[in-house]
Amino acid sequence: MASRPTVLVADDDLATRELLTCLLDGRGYAVIAAGSGAEAWAALQAPDAPRLLLLDWYLPDLTGGELCRRLRSDVRLAASYVIILSG
DSSP states (O other): OOOOOEEEEEOSOHHHHHHHHHHHHHTTOEEEEESSHHHHHHHTTSTTOOSEEEEESSOSSSOHHHHHHHHHHOTTTTTOEEEEEOO
């Protein structure tokens, strides 16, 4: 069986994380959920880190903008796709 594509959902709002996780899971994606920028960055350090990210712009401790700057400066992650979310 083929593995499901993985998406990282980073949002400090629990209800938003749960909603996005449920929606994406129901459409065949594996979801890694993070409640802060630091959690998201840690998840991206895995060898099989997701290449599609849904990031809240206003994350505590490490903003979506800072995460994007880190992604673009990391040769392994620079080709990731990012969708910025903001309420």
